[in-house]
Amino acid sequence: MATTLPPLGLPHRLGIPLPILGILLVIGLAALAIPALIVAKTPRVVFQKPPHVVISTRVVPRTELPAVEPVKLQQVTETDAKTINAAIPFSTAPNPAARAFRIFGSLDSQARAVDCLAAGVYYEAGDDAVGQRAVAQVILNRMRHPAFPKTVCGVVFQGQERSTGCQFTFTCDGAMLRYKPTAAAWGRAQAVARMALNGSVYAPVGHATHYHTDWVVPYWSASLEKITEVHTHLFFRWTGWWGTPPAFTRAYTGIEPNIGKMALISTSHTGAPTDPSLLPEAAAAASLDPLASVDPASIKASDVPAPTPDGNSFLVTIPKGMSPDSFASLAIRTCGERTYCKFMAWADPGKTPRNLPLGSSQVASMSFSYLRDQNQGFAKALWNCDQYQRPSPVQCMRAQPLARPAPPPVETAPTTEPGRPAGPAGLSGVRRKEPSTGSTPPVAEPAPIGRPQRSFTLPAPKVTPTPATRP
Structure with a gap:
């Protein structure tokens, strides 16, 4: 009696031996597993x-x-x-x-x-x-x-x-x-x-x-x-x-x-x-x-003065006839290579001071100033715009009010009371009692701790007129 065999699979139909088929399967699995393993083990780049x-x-x-x-x-x-x-x-x-x-x-x-x-x-x-x-x-x-x-x-x-x-x-x-x-x-x-x-x-x-x-x-x-x-x-x-x-x-x-x-x-x-x-x-x-509109040769050596004792400040009389546009040039040439320099100039020789510090009237009459401080990266020139017209208000000095002299001290004559010697005149820090004017001055109420002090005025006492007595 003949035995019936199961149908052959695809490898047998293609004529591929089983050992070779096993090798191919291993290679396929490796081709899939190795890239997946590399991706899984590689650190994420962020x-x-x-x-x-x-x-x-x-x-x-x-x-x-x-x-x-x-x-x-x-x-x-x-x-x-x-x-x-x-x-x-x-x-x-x-x-x-x-x-x-x-x-x-x-x-x-x-x-x-x-x-x-x-x-x-x-x-x-x-x-x-x-x-x-x-x-x-x-x-x-x-x-x-x-x-x-x-x-x-x-x-x-x-x-x-x-x-x-x-x-x-x-x-x-x-x-x-x-x-x-x-x-x-x-x-x-x-x-x-x-x-x-x-x-x-x-x-x-x-x-x-x-x-x-x-x-x-x-x-x-x-x-x-x-x-x-x-x-x-x-x-x-x-x-x-x-x-x-x-x-x-x-x-x-x-x-x-x-x-x-x-x-x-x-x-x-x-x-x-x-x-x-x-x-x-x-x-x-x-x-x-x-x-500058002035020829350098026209500026005399006497026009560039020696500095004040501090070595960095100059008090200058502006040469007669010099254009205002030339003031900055004269200041820069006068300051030379100083890191810090103050150049102050007056058009009126009679108002040019001889030394520092300056008074308020001397500052107010100043015609031009130049300040340089290279350590701060600063250099600025200013004109007195009451004396010279400039194209921009930024170039103008600020108006300097003149200082008013202090009023002389008022000396108070000593008050002499009957039976009491007069005290010294002009004693500072002493408050004298003012004469009574018919009303009681404000009286300060002692403030308790934690309260602000306040003041009030007591009412003036009533004065009852005495009836006239006939002789």
Whole structure:
């Protein structure tokens, strides 16, 4: 009797031997298990902010002026910097455009402002018109903010005396020595600067006072409000009241300093020092400020006096016929390379004091003053605008009221009472009893502990008239 066998499986139908089939199954299982095991054992990669990145989020109150600190960058890679910057959200608050600015002052001063602004936009944004307009607006915003200098050149070259940490890196990292713009590129940068200084406003950056490229992370980046981006630059404003339009109230001084470093690329700035790190005031001292309308040879040696005994103060009579625009030049030349200097001048020789300190009448009659303190990054010239008309009230001294002489002391004659010797006249600190006027003076009620003292007035006693007696 024939035996019936079960139907053969697929391997037998394909002619695959069972040992080989087992090997194939093992290989297939391994191909599935090994990748799954690798995925399971590999640690998950999650981006985290580097632990050494410090971000401040403090909002400066209105009663405290924001500090302008040297620029310092976080030590992160470009990739991490872009990730961190992208994580900072844009502000959703309104972003109003800044007010238009129109420059004034002497033609020489305006030319220096144009070239300082042109240098700022070229070295910060390259030969890119849109980026240059954005940078120019930030510089003008800074000039109007109380935390920054009140000149274009002062803003651009703030902190240039440092080897690092200046506000605009090209002013202290040697960029101006390493390369210069071509004539065509310089002309385009000057055109952008002239537009900004004559009413053109780049609205997208609003009232931004800070910016940086997206591949670096300054320490202040997350403490400010990010308001817009232009190409690879991110623009920020201060948080709170200091970033709003009412905070931008400072007026332009109208007198641009002579920057020695600018003489490398500008014909409007002269007297470039051999040491590129020399302060602009020292550079101006090396040659006559272009604001001056007086020939240096016409200023006699006697017009530049010796300092007062402290060595840093000068009491000067202004040379007859000197233009008011020349006073600052005379002050800078007189101060020389002093770190701290006070220059005070009078047009009337009869009112020029011989020594310090000054009286109130001498301060009120002063015609011009100049104060320099390089340790604080400060230099300011002021005119007596009652004597000289100036283009801006920022250049005017405050009116000094004359001090009134103290009235002479009143000597009280000694009071002599019957049967009592007179006391010494003019004895200070002694209160004398006033004569009675028919009413009782206020009497202080002793106050119990914990209660404020109060006073009241007793009613005057009634006086009953005595009836007349007939003789």
